[in-house]
Amino acid sequence: MKYFGGCDAGSTYTKCVIIDESGKIVSDVTLKSRINAVLSAEEALKQAIARVPGLDSAKDLAYLVGTGYGRNKVPFADENISEISCHAMGVHVTDPTVRAIIDIGGQDVKGIAIDKDGTVLNFAMNDKCAAGTGRFFEAMARAFEMDLTEFSNLSLKAKNVIPITSQCTVFAESEVISLVGEGKPMEEIAAGIQYSVAKRCFVMAKKAGAVDRITLTGGCAKNAGLKDAIEKVLRIKVIDLPVDPQLMGALGAAEFARQKGLAKGV
């Protein structure tokens, strides 16, 4: 049996997926990224390989594709492909009916429009500031003195939404602290935060022309409150993926590796 790997060296998490010749996921690993992308990628791959009987090292993989923020630092990759293409491919193999992706990673947010064969039609991204990214949620959760999971579910209980006027992470944190100090209901402030990010996602998606049959990827896709807010802002139902949405980049990379590896006859 031949195996193919995808390694997504993200700014916050490093993900590794191994698939077999049929495209079935046989192993996946998600690790907190270290400052050194090489060490993170090596560790993630090592753990992913250890879970597959018959694989001992990266050399045993028929083909491996690196992607993500630190993709150029993945030392064992046969080639690198942009995370935009990989997210599109990962989503396509998971649910071919999806036509639009909002990918909210640790330090950027992207809207991606995809074609019926999984190719990217267009994209828009914000990688110049932390507004609307995983870092933003980390800062907000810190302000609430909660962990991310607790914070992400908090807004689901809100009866009202307190608008957060600032999208800048620094200013928003200050605004949130003031609102908490004023004794406003925590869940309503949280709902305001989720809405502010949802609106930013809406802008990105619209810029890319990604407005129909939409799904979420990246770590923030697991944020239930954000998903709920996005559905309300976009007025559409977000498609749930049957595979962990945080793995989409790595899965897409692995699928590219499979296609390229088989085409090259490796």
Place this chain on the structure above:
Amino acid sequence: MGRKIGSEKLGNLYSGGKVRKRREWRGLKDTLYDYWRWLKIMGMLAGFMMKPANLKGFLRYRWMLNYLAVPQMIDRHTAGLRGTHLRIAREEYDLVAKDVALLLTRVFRADKNCGNDKEFSKKIVVLDENEMFHIMCGFPNLMAVSWETAAVYVSVLLRGDGVTHYLDVVQEMGMPGDVCPMPAAEAGVCIDDDIPIFGACAIQCNTTCDGSLLGNAILAKRYEEEGIPTFQIAAPLRHTEEGVQEYAAQEIRNAIKFIEENTGEKWDWDAYFRCAKRFNEETRHRVGWMEMSRTEYPQVIGANLALYSETTYMAVAGRSQEFVEADRRITALAKKAFERKEMIIPEYRHRAIIWGVQAQYYTDFLPWLQNCWGILPLVDMLSLVYFDEISEDDPEQAIYDIAKLYQEMIMRNRTHGGYELLLDDLWRFVEYYNADLVILWEHISCKALNGMHGLFEERAREHGVRLIWVNHDLMDPRVVSRQSIRDDINRYMRSVLHEEPLDPSLEVIDDAMSW
């Protein structure tokens, strides 16, 4: 024959020492030609430094350090060029360099901190960097000098981070960080007391934005403290409307009167019309080059066209015969290359219109587009200015012509006057130049353009044209780096168009080794 275009991996020029490794081997003939021109530039710089006032200016003003990078700036903008196209580019850049050297010589001779030649200073009218110089065409005994061009505009062209110090200065004083960095830097030079003081009077123009108005106010205050009276031409914003033209013309009459009153010189129509004839010939040359860009064999394009057009159209304004002579030589070279079907790069993959306001700290982005991805930057928004010929004999019409030129000057003609000029014209030019790609500069501090983002996206989809957004911050590479600008293209080319670069060595380069 020169060495084949595309034969050298240009990214390698960024991997070594700053100066030594940046010389490109273009084959014997072209390298010798380029080296000879390089020696001429070095000779000119040496001659410049021999003048005591210039040396004093070099030691007095922080921004003068940027001028050490003149040869490297030309190298960056001629990267990958061979044969005719190398010669066209050198004609353009070397003449612009000579013109800037003349500008600096005048600045330092008149400047009270350097040469302090008071009689000479009385013959100078200080103009904005972003302003048409036609108002000076009728004053043959006066000189139009813009210290802003020398201190800010050219400084950033030469060295990407050439004015970041002044941006810090202006922000320390309290100006917000999101104001356009161009007027902010100009105000910073003034606040930092790095402004040369000279001139009988100054003429400003309400340029493109609120930041510019704020900057002009700071400068005007400083000029007047130094006893330099200032007039601001308030050119109408909705310049396409007939109803504003009389007002615009009156502003020009007022400005002429102001110069006459403050210099004792009289407007000379004969001198003006001599300039108008030269200006019209220059316009014809420029239009001719742009017409070639409609065909399969463009010859004068990209950064070369943009920088040279800005100089000839706005700052020279027909006042120099030398530029007309250069235009004739460029046209002759371009025609010959066109007949021979010469190509600028080995392979043309895309024909692009460059829209929006360019990153001043990365004007060699356009040669990079050519060399890295085979994208031909046919023409840019700033070069698509006023193409009508101006009157060569009718004084009344001439006033209206000058007013029109002021209203339609570079960076103003499309950011004001109605959204059609910015939005609708783009698709007209896409069709006219048979382009398949639009590179849209998004200057993140420019509120005028940012408000149009969604409309551009919508129209691009309607027209079925590929549109790539490129973020930048005009004069501050600390906000958006040059690699980030390249990455905007790299991502799109790989993710959407699924293309591989012509020269992969250029995809990620180390700007720390570059000026």
